[in-house]
Amino acid sequence: MDRLSVIGVVLALIALVGGSVLKGAGISGLWNPAAFVIVIVGTIASILLQTPMATFKRALKIVRWVFQPPAQDTTSVIGKIVEWSTTARKQGLLGLEAEVQSLEDPFLRKGLQMVVDGVEPESIRQMLEIELHGQSDRDLSAAKVFEGMGIYAPTLGIIGAVLGLMAVMKNLADPSKLGPGIAAAFTATIYGIGAANLMLLPMASKLKGLVNHQTQEREMIVEGLIAIAQGENPRNIEARLNGFIH
Known part of the structure; x- marks a missing residue:
């Protein structure tokens, strides 16, 4: 949490x-029910019109990252890669075969399997980077769903305020309705600006930061696996990967 x-x-x-x-x-x-319908329902309608179904589903899936970010222990991953490089130098790449099935991360498992299979380092890089950037683009697009909602919400709040003031203008003959009517009109503005600046835009920024961090960690994994495939010294691999942390 x-x-x-x-x-x-x-x-x-x-x-x-x-x-x-x-x-x-x-x-x-x-x-104010009317303000809620105009701003909240209107914002959802706008983002549904803008967003492809696959991206919207992905957005709903990663929104939990705001409160439960994906586990990211970069130091532990570096330790594993260095350990694998030591095993590979002592037992050969086939000595890592037992490690493949124990990995839960599909990206890491796929990369290590290619190393064990003796795939050329450049081919490993190309295949993993295609997957890495594809997933990163999908996740960033999903995060931008909330950014888009944060852009639409204030404008819809203004629309709600204008509609409320239009209703007030129809009751100018009854002064007792003017105060509550104006207050209700501005409630829509509060909904729009509040939802955007207190929830939607901060959520989008946090999700984009998490996606960028995850991408950086996977870039580190690619470098580590290629170094193993090339038979580099474990100490050199550790020093290179630690650069991603600092």
């Missing part, structure tokens, strides 16, 4: 609800 994300969500709610209470609007002032 990512504690910073949880703390961020809690503080965002405190800022919004607490600010409403301190300003005298109260908690009830934050709820």
Whole structure:
């Protein structure tokens, strides 16, 4: 569990609800069904129109990374690669065959299997980089789904405010309806700007950062596996891979 994300969500709610209470609007002032429909439903409609189905499904799958990021222990991976390089120098590449089946990461398992099979280092690089960049592009596109929602939400909030003010203008003859009507109109703006800046855009940025970090780790794996295939010294491999950390 990512504690910073949880703390961020809690503080965002405190800022919004607490600010409403301190300003005298109260908690009830934050709820308006019409504003919810215009902003939230409208934002979802916009992003569905923009996004291919496969990308949208991937976005729904990786959104949990905001609170439960994928396990990324770069130091442990470097240790494994150095250990494999030592085994390969002592027993040959076939000595790594037992390690392949024990790996849970499909990318790492596929790469090590190619090393064991004696595939040329350049071919290993080409095949793994194609998979790496393909997955990275798919995940970045999924993260941008939330970025797109963060762009649309404020505009739809303005639309909701304008529609609310239009309704107020129809009731100018009844002063008792003007205050609540204007307040309800601006609730839509709060929904749009609040959702974008307190949730959607930060989520998109966090997901893109996680994807970039995962890509960097896989680039490190590619370099390590190729070094094993080329029979490099384990100490040299460790020194090179540690550069990815620093």
